[in-house]
Amino acid sequence: MKKIKALVFLLFVFCLGGKAQLYFTKNGSVSFFSSTPMEDIRAGNNQVISILNTGSGEIQFSLLNNAFHFKKALMEEHFNEEYIESAQYPKSTFKGTISNLKEVNFSKDGIYNITVSGSLNLHGVTKSISVPGKLTVKGNSLSASSVFKIRTKDYNIKIPAAVKNNIAETVELTVNCSYEKK
Amino acid sequence: MSKKKILLWALLAVGLTGAAVGYMIWNKPHKDVKDADALRVAATELYNRFSTDSAKARSLYTDKILEISGEISKLSVNLQNQQIILLKTPVTGAYVNCTMEEKAEGLKEGAPVLIKGICSGYMGGDADMGLPGDVFIVRGYPSNK
Numbered sequence: 001m002k003k004i005k006a007l008v009f010l011l012f013v014f015c016l017g018g019k020a021q022l023y024f025t026k027n028g029s030v031s032f033f034s035s036t037p038m039e040d041i042r043a044g045n046n047q048v049i050s051i052l053n054t055g056s057g058e059i060q061f062s063l064l065n066n067a068f069h070f071k072k073a074l075m076e077e078h079f080n081e082e083y084i085e086s087a088q089y090p091k092s093t094f095k096g097t098i099s100n101l102k103e104v105n106f107s108k109d110g111i112y113n114i115t116v117s118g119s120l121n122l123h124g125v126t127k128s129i130s131v132p133g134k135l136t137v138k139g140n141s142l143s144a145s146s147v148f149k150i151r152t153k154d155y156n157i158k159i160p161a162a163v164k165n166n167i168a169e170t171v172e173l174t175v176n177c178s179y180e181k182k
Numbered sequence: 183m184s185k186k187k188i189l190l191w192a193l194l195a196v197g198l199t200g201a202a203v204g205y206m207i208w209n210k211p212h213k214d215v216k217d218a219d220a221l222r223v224a225a226t227e228l229y230n231r232f233s234t235d236s237a238k239a240r241s242l243y244t245d246k247i248l249e250i251s252g253e254i255s256k257l258s259v260n261l262q263n264q265q266i267i268l269l270k271t272p273v274t275g276a277y278v279n280c281t282m283e284e285k286a287e288g289l290k291e292g293a294p295v296l297i298k299g300i301c302s303g304y305m306g307g308d309a310d311m312g313l314p315g316d317v318f319i320v321r322g323y324p325s326n327k
Contacts, residue, residue, distance in 0.1 A: 022311055022313075024307070024311075024313055026277075026279055026307075026316050027258075027260045027261075027266055027279070027281070028261075029260065029261050029262065044262070046260045046261070046262055046264065046281055047279065047281060047302060047305075047318045047320065049305055049307060049313075049315070049316075051307070051308050051311055051313060053311075060308070062305055062306075063305070064302045064303050064305055064318060066244070066245060066302050066303070067302040067318060067320050069320065069321070072208070072209065073210050073211060073212040073213070074207060074208055074209075074210060076212070090240075090244075090303060091305065176261050178261060182311065182312070182313065
């Protein structure tokens with residue numbers, strides 16, 4: 001009898017696990033925007049790997065810092081060499097979960113407001129963050145977006161005094177990913 | 183001309199030269215990838231190098247302009263409507279992932295291609311989820327050499 005119960009339990013777990021579906025992209029987008037009275041600075045990275053597990057709500061993002069592209073070459077150089085220090089800290093990552101996964105119906109088209117909580121690793125510093133986002137279900141396709149702000153000093157990114165008026169202390173990050181099924 | 187006037191003109195000349203140099207540095211263009219000399223490498227070799235000795239591969243290839251030869255696995259566009267060309271590697275699901283600055287015309291999946299671009303490096307996927315990583319190329323151009 002115990003063996004049968006164990007078998008039923010295993011089948012139950014297996015069936016539940018079968019509902020989980022992995023989605024991924026290797027060409028997602030993260031951009032940032034810094035605005036001061038002196039100037040606006042934008043940069044984008046379109047080589048973001050993101051994996052989403054619709055069963056558990058786990059979601060992760062990773063990118064190479066040197067793949068951010070700026071309008072001005074000098075800004076790109078300063079970003080890589082002085083601020084984000086890409087040679088020393090080549091990657092930025094986020095690992096977290098969708099806190100309100102139950103509110104998302106992956107089998108019904110719609111735009112769902114989500115909250116994602118997890119750890120952002122940037123410039124060698126890991127911080128817990130919780131950010132709002134949107135998950136769009138349309139047919140078989142799934143996409144995610146989020147706009148949130150971070151403070152550069154939280155991640156030990158030092159802005160030299162000479163350009164303090166040009167770079168905002170708080171920068172806005174925009175994330176956009178369109179997923180395909182694994 | 184009095185010494186005072188000469189000094190003023192000299193100071194003005196120095197100031198203008200400084201401003202011009204500053205302006206040129208501030209507005210210096212990005213690397214000319216399209217016409218630059220590039221290090222030639224096959225997509226399979228590039229991927230293998232990053233997989234087997236990533237530290238050495240980083241020093242050899244990261245931030246360098248490469249001319250990569252390979253077989254097209256998949257063609258697509260990203261959210262910014264830039265062309266994405268995935269080049270075949272020895273690992274299933276792993277690619278040399280090229281984001282093009284200039285669209286390459288007349289490409290077909292399975293055909294050979296030559297792409298020039300800047301190597302950002304290798305980024306792993308997720309081993310537990312069975313998703314291998316890619317080697318990434320930015321600012322890609324079709325190469326005709």
